[in-house]
Amino acid sequence: MSAAPLAAADLLVVDGVTCRFGGVTAVNEVSFAVGRGELFGLIGPNGAGKTTLFNLITGLTAPSGGHLRYRGEDITGLPPHRVAERGIARTFQNVRLFGELSALDNVMIARHVRTRSGLVSGVLGLGAARREEHETRERAAALLALVGLDARSEERARNLAYGDQRRLEIARALALEPELLLLDEPAAGMNAGEKRALSDLIRSVRARLSLTVLLIEHYVPLVMHLCDRIAVLNFGQLIALGPPAEVQKHPAVVEAYLGDST
Amino acid sequence: MASFLATYDFLLVSMVLAAVLALTLYLPLMAGQLSVASPGFYALGGYIAAIMSTRIFPPGPGLYPVSLVLLEMAVAAVVSGVLGLAVGVPALRLRGIFLALATIAFVQILGVVALNLDVTGGAIGIFGIPQPFSSAIQYMWLAVPLLVVSMLFVARLERTRTGRALVALREDELAAAAMGINPTYHKVLAFTTSAVLAGAVGAVSAHFINTWNSRQGTFDTSVNLMAFVLVGGSRTFVGPVVGGLVLTALPEALRGIAGVDVLPAWLAAFLRDGRLIIFGILIAIGTVFFPHGLITPGLLRRLGRRGARPG
Numbered sequence: 001m002s003a004a005p006l007a008a009a010d011l012l013v014v015d016g017v018t019c020r021f022g023g024v025t026a027v028n029e030v031s032f033a034v035g036r037g038e039l040f041g042l043i044g045p046n047g048a049g050k051t052t053l054f055n056l057i058t059g060l061t062a063p064s065g066g067h068l069r070y071r072g073e074d075i076t077g078l079p080p081h082r083v084a085e086r087g088i089a090r091t092f093q094n095v096r097l098f099g100e101l102s103a104l105d106n107v108m109i110a111r112h113v114r115t116r117s118g119l120v121s122g123v124l125g126l127g128a129a130r131r132e133e134h135e136t137r138e139r140a141a142a143l144l145a146l147v148g149l150d151a152r153s154e155e156r157a158r159n160l161a162y163g164d165q166r167r168l169e170i171a172r173a174l175a176l177e178p179e180l181l182l183l184d185e186p187a188a189g190m191n192a193g194e195k196r197a198l199s200d201l202i203r204s205v206r207a208r209l210s211l212t213v214l215l216i217e218h219y220v221p222l223v224m225h226l227c228d229r230i231a232v233l234n235f236g237q238l239i240a241l242g243p244p245a246e247v248q249k250h251p252a253v254v255e256a257y258l259g260d261s262t
Numbered sequence: 263m264a265s266f267l268a269t270y271d272f273l274l275v276s277m278v279l280a281a282v283l284a285l286t287l288y289l290p291l292m293a294g295q296l297s298v299a300s301p302g303f304y305a306l307g308g309y310i311a312a313i314m315s316t317r318i319f320p321p322g323p324g325l326y327p328v329s330l331v332l333l334e335m336a337v338a339a340v341v342s343g344v345l346g347l348a349v350g351v352p353a354l355r356l357r358g359i360f361l362a363l364a365t366i367a368f369v370q371i372l373g374v375v376a377l378n379l380d381v382t383g384g385a386i387g388i389f390g391i392p393q394p395f396s397s398a399i400q401y402m403w404l405a406v407p408l409l410v411v412s413m414l415f416v417a418r419l420e421r422t423r424t425g426r427a428l429v430a431l432r433e434d435e436l437a438a439a440a441m442g443i444n445p446t447y448h449k450v451l452a453f454t455t456s457a458v459l460a461g462a463v464g465a466v467s468a469h470f471i472n473t474w475n476s477r478q479g480t481f482d483t484s485v486n487l488m489a490f491v492l493v494g495g496s497r498t499f500v501g502p503v504v505g506g507l508v509l510t511a512l513p514e515a516l517r518g519i520a521g522v523d524v525l526p527a528w529l530a531a532f533l534r535d536g537r538l539i540i541f542g543i544l545i546a547i548g549t550v551f552f553p554h555g556l557i558t559p560g561l562l563r564r565l566g567r568r569g570a571r572p573g
Contacts, residue, residue, distance in 0.1 A: 060440065097434075100433060105426065108426060111423075112427055118424060119419070124418075
């Protein structure tokens with residue numbers, strides 16, 4: 001796969017990114033570009049490097065080589081909080097909520113980069129800080145309502161059902177007001193009805209908040225149904241990239257991943 | 263009442279100051295960082311007050327002005343804050359037990375420095391620190407406001423953007439960072455705030471104890487503070503405050519119980535002389551059976567609900 005073309009509309013450009021852990025090459029010179037407003041799927045068998053790629057984009061892991069550009073700016077090797085500040089939010093494959101805290105607190109925490117008040121102004125609760133606190137609460141409550149958790153806002157995150165926890169993670173990620181949202185297997189552990197609801201949620205949220213979404217998903221029908229374009233990883237390498245219908249027929253993909261489901 | 267205050271004046275003030283010190287351990291713990299550095303800043307604050315009041319402001323006739331004590335507290339707080347920042351930036355790159363070890367080392371280093379400098383009076387320390395009050399109980403005028411302000415500060419902090427960022431780091435540092443929270447900045451902020459408060463407490467304590475030397479604010483104090491937080495509770499600021507108050511009073515309470523006539527002689531002797539053993543047993547039992555301490559957020563919620571219920 002050669003370097004992806006650099007169009008002006010590209011929000012995220014992954015350019016020859018490699019990640020090695022000791023002798024294992026988890027991601028091997030992967031290049032692609034995600035256009036503004038696109039719903040971009042990332043699929044591949046277990047251990048293909050999908051989550052590693054997410055970790056590279058969000059700064060949790062530093063790449064061994066290659067570059068990441070976001071809105072034309074080089075974000076390679078930035079620490080996670082700097083990446084988040086720039087408008088990239090994510091969820092985690094194995095849900096990482098703040099378990100002891102309420103659902104509402106989980107979402108309020110993620111308003112961090114969109115709020116300003118510091119130690120002193122916050123503690124004194126002066127005019128601006130007080131207004132900001134109020135707004136943070138309102139917005140967090142609205143996001144909980146958006147994902148259908150408004151009735152459970154005071155529930156501790158760890159006590160929520162698994163599907164609810166996944167939706168709470170999406171609400172928390174949305175609280176950053178991201179332009180790019182990375183969803184790592186959001187439908188894992190959900191039943192068919194929940195998966196359909198999730199698919200509708202992702203679609204409506206993307207339209208309403210003009211989001212660009214990068215989605216890792218094992219559940220192939222969801223990806224095929226939802227995504228504009230799909231990239232397929234296998235053993236750390238990008239083996240196919242294109243619209244769902246095209247990717248589905250790609251011989252390498254059929255062999256590596258979809259072979260048993262066609 | 264008057265005789266109670268006269269008998270226990272020293273103990274009551276010690277209890278309040280211990281509660282504030284327990285809060286200095288709680289602040290970094292809010293961000294999940296076990297730092298036992300505050301006795302070091304406490305010692306530093308004490309030396310600053312001792313040196314300022316004995317060398318810089320020569321004691322005149324009568325009582326030492328309270329305004330100068332407040333000035334010493336401010337200086338101690340600022341100096342501790344600056345040192346806290348200088349120590350915190352490198353130290354808070356360490357995690358878990360390594361941070362605890364580094365802060366123990368910090369406290370030891372400060373102790374050795376104090377023991378060997380001329381300005382701190384070497385092994386003898388600084389004595390005859392002037393008194394702003396005519397009786398020990400009047401130190402409550404400084405200690406109680408300090409405790410109330412610290413408690414209000416921490417209580418408010420838990421409900422602000424910064425406080426939420428600290429708690430998020432405690433819950434899951436990686437997820438917090440992915441939500442845009444700068445881990446190092448917030449850990450250093452909590453550590454430095456703790457240092458500021460510990461320095462101020464040290465300044466009051468130096469006057470209160472009347473003498474200051476390298477036996478103040480040692481590793482023993484670190485262990486006591488940890489016990490306050492562990493027994494009291496580490497998930498809400500009420501825990502350390504209660505732990506500090508109760509555990510400081512406990513030895514005296516045991517001594518009082520030992521004085522009751524009906525007790526057999528051996529038990530009275532044990533309560534009187536074995537109170538450190540009892541103290542240790544309580545800490546052990548507390549940490550085994552109440553891992554989050556006696557006062558937990560859940561307990562406070564239940565109490566609040568009961569209080570709010572009409573009738």
